[in-house]
Amino acid sequence: MSTIEDVKPVPVTLGGVRGGPERRTLRRDRWWASPAFTYAVLTLFVAYTAWAVFQNADYYVGVNMHRDLISPLYSPCIMGSCVPGAHGTFLVLHWWTITPAIFALSVPAAFRSTCYYYRKAYYRSFWQAPPACGVADGHARYTGETRFPLILQNLHRYAWGLALVWNVILTIDAVMAFRMPGDGGIGVSVGSLILTVNAIALWLYSLSCHACRHLCGGHVDQFSKAPIRHRLWKLVTPLNGRHMQFAWFSLFMVVLADVYVRIVAAGWIHDPKLF
Numbered sequence: 001m002s003t004i005e006d007v008k009p010v011p012v013t014l015g016g017v018r019g020g021p022e023r024r025t026l027r028r029d030r031w032w033a034s035p036a037f038t039y040a041v042l043t044l045f046v047a048y049t050a051w052a053v054f055q056n057a058d059y060y061v062g063v064n065m066h067r068d069l070i071s072p073l074y075s076p077c078i079m080g081s082c083v084p085g086a087h088g089t090f091l092v093l094h095w096w097t098i099t100p101a102i103f104a105l106s107v108p109a110a111f112r113s114t115c116y117y118y119r120k121a122y123y124r125s126f127w128q129a130p131p132a133c134g135v136a137d138g139h140a141r142y143t144g145e146t147r148f149p150l151i152l153q154n155l156h157r158y159a160w161g162l163a164l165v166w167n168v169i170l171t172i173d174a175v176m177a178f179r180m181p182g183d184g185g186i187g188v189s190v191g192s193l194i195l196t197v198n199a200i201a202l203w204l205y206s207l208s209c210h211a212c213r214h215l216c217g218g219h220v221d222q223f224s225k226a227p228i229r230h231r232l233w234k235l236v237t238p239l240n241g242r243h244m245q246f247a248w249f250s251l252f253m254v255v256l257a258d259v260y261v262r263i264v265a266a267g268w269i270h271d272p273k274l275f
Helices: 033-055 106-114 116-125 150-176 190-207 210-217 227-240 243-265
Strands: none
Touching: 033 116, 033 243, 106 116, 106 150, 106 243, 116 243, 150 190, 150 210, 190 227, 190 243, 210 227, 227 243
16 A cells, blocks of 8 residues: 555656647637737727827817817816817916827826736737637746836736726716707717716726725625625626626727717717707
């Protein structure tokens, strides 16, 4: 009768790539479809955002059109370069002459680029690290998130906190979008509904964040001793299960809101008043 001590370990040699030296994977399904789709969508989003940011025009629909609509890519608009009406009476950098969208997008960009879900998305699609489960990594070695620039991913929890401030600002923008100066005071238009849905989508994306769930229930040994945090944790956990869907939906809504405000401001269409 042998004991555990009598069992000799079997030497295992690892080498080459997974799936054999000539194949990256043994998978026969279309594993490449998801990273390819993600690559295409994120590339289009980055390209459009870069174009929209440096247009520095057609991002605000004001009193001359009886509306109060501002693109989420340019809010908060608190720079000296903001068009009249977009910033109200609150300015921070009077000397700022370049596009205000650079400041307005600083926090949302930091939040999304360090997001746990988006890391998975662009690691797989752009960096091939790895492109899918059971598929060989596209790099010869792995260093994780211990070196620059990936070590900056640790700032995610702080970017999340600042993103909540931006959400409040965009929620105020959505409320202000129901103003129709010179045209009845208050009403509902297509633009006000789009900005409202955009604000809701951003809140769902932020509250479903893993950092939010950890803040609510992390480091708690016994929920019975932290009833308030337990309730918060139970509230955000179902949202966290749909974090990926909220991430894409909120991204789509930001682009839709900017496109809509842009074409109205450019005079291509008029923002229809529903009631």
